[in-house]
Amino acid sequence: MYIDPNTGGVIFQTLAVIFAVFSGTILMFSSKIRAGIAKLRRRKEEQNDQQEDNKE
Numbered sequence: 166m167y168i169d170p171n172t173g174g175v176i177f178q179t180l181a182v183i184f185a186v187f188s189g190t191i192l193m194f195s196s197k198i199r200a201g202i203a204k205l206r207r208r209k210e211e212q213n214d215q216q217e218d219n220k221e
Contacts, residue, residue: 191198
């Protein structure tokens with residue numbers, strides 16, 4: 166089977182675009198992602214505090 170020499174370049178360009186889109190998406194939504202994680206942590210801490218209060 167013959168593979169064209171430019172195939173590697175096309176694959177690299179495709180992977181570069183996918184990486185750029187993924188990185189850009191993370192950078193654009195990083196503040197929302199951080200806020201969501203902080204919100205989940207607060208909920209978990211509140212649940213733990215309530216459970217400790219119920220035990221006492």
